[in-house]
Amino acid sequence: MGNDTPYDQGLDRTPANYQPLTPLGFLERAASVFPDHVAIVHGALRRSYADFYARARQLASALADRGMGRGDTVSVMLANTPAMLECHYGVPMCGAVLHSINTRLDAAVIAFQLDHAMSKLVVVDREFAPLMAEALSLATVTPLVILYDDPEYDGPGAIDGAEDYEALLATGDAAFAWHMPRDEWDAISINYTSGTTGDPKGVVSHHRGAYLLAQGNALTTSMAKHSVYLWTLPMFHCNGWCFPWTLSAIVGTHVCLRQVRSGPIWHALAEEGVTHLCGAPIVMSLIQSAPEVEKRALNRRVQFFTAAAPPPESLLASMDAAGFDVTHLYGLTETYGPAVVNEWHEDWCDLPSNEQARLKARQGVRYLPLEDLSVLDPDTMQPVPRDGQTMGEVMFRGNVVMKGYFRNPSATQKALAGGWFHSGDLGVVHPDGYIQLKDRSKDIIISGGENISSIEVEEALYRHPSVAVAAVVAMPHEKWGETPCAFVELNSGQTVDEHQLRTWCREHLAPYKVPGRIIFGEIPRTSTGKIQKFLLRARVSEPCQEP
Amino acid sequence: MGNDTPYDQGLDRTPANYQPLTPLGFLERAASVFPDHVAIVHGALRRSYADFYARARQLASALADRGMGRGDTVSVMLANTPAMLECHYGVPMCGAVLHSINTRLDAAVIAFQLDHAMSKLVVVDREFAPLMAEALSLATVTPLVILYDDPEYDGPGAIDGAEDYEALLATGDAAFAWHMPRDEWDAISINYTSGTTGDPKGVVSHHRGAYLLAQGNALTTSMAKHSVYLWTLPMFHCNGWCFPWTLSAIVGTHVCLRQVRSGPIWHALAEEGVTHLCGAPIVMSLIQSAPEVEKRALNRRVQFFTAAAPPPESLLASMDAAGFDVTHLYGLTETYGPAVVNEWHEDWCDLPSNEQARLKARQGVRYLPLEDLSVLDPDTMQPVPRDGQTMGEVMFRGNVVMKGYFRNPSATQKALAGGWFHSGDLGVVHPDGYIQLKDRSKDIIISGGENISSIEVEEALYRHPSVAVAAVVAMPHEKWGETPCAFVELNSGQTVDEHQLRTWCREHLAPYKVPGRIIFGEIPRTSTGKIQKFLLRARVSEPCQEP
Ligand SMILES: Nc1ncnc2c1ncn2[C@@H]1O[C@H](COP(=O)(O)OP(=O)(O)OP(=O)(O)O)[C@@H](O)[C@H]1O
Ligand SMILES: Nc1ncnc2c1ncn2[C@@H]1O[C@H](COP(=O)(O)OP(=O)(O)OP(=O)(O)O)[C@@H](O)[C@H]1O
Ligand SMILES: [Mg+2]
Ligand SMILES: [Mg+2]
DSSP states (O other), X not given: OOSOXXXXXXXXXXXXXXXXXXXHHHHHHHHHHSTTSEEEEETTEEEEHHHHHHHHHHHHHHHHHTTOOTXXXXXXXXXXXXXXXXXXXXXXXXXXXXXXXXXTSOHHHHHHHHHHTTXXXXXXXXXXXXXXXXXXXXXXXXXXXXXXXXXXOOSOXXXXXXXXXXXXXXXXXXXXXXXXXXXXXXXXXEEEOOOTTSOOOEEEEEHHHHHHHHHHHHHHTTOOTTOEEEOOSOTTTHHHHTHHHHHHHTTOEEEOBSSXXXXXXXXXXXXXXXXXXXXXXXXXXXXXXXXXXXXXXXXSOEEEEEOSSOOOHHHHHHHHHHTEEEEEEEEEGGGTEEEEEOOOOGGGGGSOHHHHHHHHTSOBXXXXXXXXXXXXXXXXXXXOOSSSOOOEEEEEESTTSOSEETTOHHHHXXXXXXXXXXXXXXXXXXXXXXEEEEEEGGGOEEETTEEEOHHHHHHXXXXXXXXXXXXXXXXXXXXXXXXXXXXXEEOTTOOOOHHHHHHHHHHHSOGGGSOSEEEESOOOBOTTSOBOHHHHHXXXXXXXXXX | OOSOOGGGSSOOOOTTTOOOOOTHHHHHHHHHHSTTSEEEEETTEEEEHHHHHHHHHHHHHHHHHTTOOTTOEEEEEOOBSHHHHHHXXXXXXXXXXXXEOOTTSOHHHHHHHHHHTTEEEEEEEGXXXXXXXXXXXXXXXXXXEEEEOXXXXXXXXXXXXXEEHHHHHHTSOTTOOOOOOSSTTSXXXXXXXXXXXXOOOEEEEEHHHHHHHHHHHHHHTTOOTTOEEEOOSOTTTHHHHTHHHHHHHTXXXXXXXXXXXXXXXXXXXXXXXXXXXXXXXXXXXHHHTSOTTTOOOOSSOEEEEEOSSOOOHHHHHHHHHHTEEEEEEEEEGGGTEEEEEOOOOGGGGGSOHHHHHHHHTSOBEEOTTOOEEEXXXXXXXXXXXXXXXXXXXXXXXXXXXXXXXXXXXXXXXXHTGGGSEEEEEEEEEOTTSOEEEEEEGGGOEEETTEEEOHHHHHHHHHTSTTEEEEEEEEEEETTTEEEEEEEEEEOTTOXXXXXXXXXXXXXXXXXXXXXXXXXXXXXXXXXXXXXOHHHHHHHTOSOBOOO
């Protein structure tokens, strides 16, 4: 079994048969084959693939003229606008690395990211200019600043000394010979995690992974040529799960959306022929709870891909009735977006709807470009039994796992130890091989040696008609080590007290899982709407003695 | 622009984030997610993905037990049967290289291939056993011989001392830990070219390219999950254009077919819910010219992918009427099958049908996983103008270009010189960037310094109602250097003489393009039905003096 078989001789890589994988070429192809096809819809704007590609090259050329090149970070703080799409191509086309900033962060966190990412240039939408100005005043780096004035935005906002985005583009060459990455392992983007577990980390993605996940989106979900995609998912989140690149691969149409509001969404669904959209379950709620005057009859099924949390049963039925097929996806910033899919079996459609919802709440199986997905005991690195019960840590292996965390080799080594990416999510494997998340490692509660899933306790609370939001964390306990503590927001107009809720929990949970305390009031969230349990934990550091 | 940016530090490949690309994992995934989905239909047989995968692993295990490993050649001579599909997975799963032999070749050529490929083991269908026995008696290598007894075949055929395929499988382990390739550049298969230009070469493909082209088939043609694929294309031809692997990626169903006859094709179309099939234009003729009793009404559009020659106008109209959408593909064994696609524009459907046929006769644009396609002057390596007139050599660059020719470094270097794969096909580029083939380099006729496309002359002859087949080659000419010589087969019952046909040509061609001689009679073809012009050229080596 030597390396030197006849198939290893005289058959080496050459430029003719080996090129770095990169999603950038998808745009070149779309523009050359379908130059007049509409690539981008934004308000009244209809931009063709020829123009999209020309503008991306102009951007790359202008950035190169301003000294941006391989390994330089270009930060952007943009809504889901044409400029954001252009940056997904133009920035890596000059060799630079795209850093998309969550527009809902505060100035201090933005300043931290700019410094940590060593940002050299910033593109900012006028709406976010004051916030960016504040962040820059706090930051150590002094990037060039480019201001994007979206015609669809007419509110206030300016920043001193910034160059105009369109003026910048005008200096660029639409025929610029853009740079292929030197290697498909080269960085294409950096995205900071949402900080749910406390410390945002700079996840570095490469061209190879972006190429594969972009194709994986289309393949896993059977997205056909010329699909029309509505931008309800923020592109600053994991590069919009790589869909900015997927759409060029299938020569589809992007329908931009500055703000995720129900009126514009229903308008686009009806008027622009939207076939696909993505978002957290909150986007489905928004679509469903739209005023009746906004809602429209759709003459085709629309594909909705949801992630961030399992889709609740109530939404699934109403989405189906409204004309949407909902697919449940799961992934992390570290996996380029979704890398796990709840692959649906046709015969499941014959089951009762609560049973369908139960099956759809499971996160599922690996995406095609993910080589392996498993739930392992993190100590032994052995897979848990497929019993739907035994918890382990969800782990990923393959070409759509990040390069690592930027400037953080120890976190990178820890995350990629033992040949697997450790997600920090805890889950089980069902007998059919579908995984289901149960908790985050940091959120699990260990009481008297027993594991308690915070999600299970939350689910019991959610079933109470008065409860709007529930978050359960571990609280120190003198006898049991830890016990659950619940934070609860009530539905408006509802009153229920701690005693009543604990009685409810005793009826629905094993005794040791009943929260030792229940605290009412607003629950802290990240800018993306995720609950910050690490802050809740800090609030209950005093040991509790019941029950 | 050093290599050492912060994005190059502490962010290296590990098993967690880098795995070799290989199509073998597609089957593992399909079997684990849809174990009960029908993978293979063959006569009355319905084989699930779980069984398909288990059998592929048994095969890999049994082959490994018999000493097959990395870099060993396993040859197969099989019809489009379940065993052929199993070999597409089982052989590379033990690290070996799959060598599929065209079942229509003669013993001498088979013996040449076995020796050249250094075959260690042969799997042969009982129908071809006598031919293989003859080939083995001529060959120097002495491979192990495995006999496949397809239940759908009940004719004669045996071979001495062969082990039975099912018995072999029974010795294998269905849970065999199959081998990932050490590197995605490792060989997965070897296919000999059809020998149209005289010298069959052993084209070596790698796992990376097979993975990418298999996905490219689905992406380029919008093949949805659970498509049903009918095997009218021989799998021994370029690994069935990688469709054996594509189908696992989309968890589709293979409908096998021992023989390409119109009855079974129409039966499968109607009874098995076939959505896709591939083949040369001859397969379309076969479908169309089926007796009326065989034809069936189809309750859906069927996708037909055709390559090897442009689809003739007459067939396109009747295929459309019968319910088929025809897509024209182009590629070579050296590009894993199709790497060029006639991407159709929706608005072309409004054109008159002859105009549509003209547009569809063009080979088109690059497949998504092909990084570049161009028509270059082979001397200067400069692209020809996009005028639809100027001929150059069609060249390919990218990850779906072969590793090279087996044990033939000089041919490999020549084929991949200057950063492009030289196809030997001559073509033009139209103003919209679509390429169109005009001839093969070796078939072009140079008369008085003017290039004459043999295809153009053939097309003029084909338009004559009496002509069934026409082949035009260069014939030496005392004054002009070369002049066209035509070989013609007439439609049955037709008579036309050389004089009449030359008059016809004078009405349809520039004078210097009119054949100096027209020879009637049977035209030699390769086993795949391609005309062997090199044999025709040998027959007209005498210089001609007219006109
Ligand atoms: N379908 C889903 N169901 C349940 N949870 C999901 C789903 N999809 C994503 N998640 C959760 O979101 C996480 C990924 O989110 P993201 O990468 O945006 O940042 P984060 O993990 O919240 O932030 P940080 O890593 O800084 O704590 C997953 O680890 C998982 O916990
Ligand atoms: N759509 C098409 N239209 C015209 N010609 C085609 C088309 N598709 C394939 N071909 C021809 O088939 C060739 C590829 O065939 P293949 O690789 O099977 O062997 P071959 O080239 O005929 O054999 P050899 O290389 O030994 O001469 C192409 O180079 C081209 O000439
Ligand atoms: Mg995380
Ligand atoms: Mg050839």
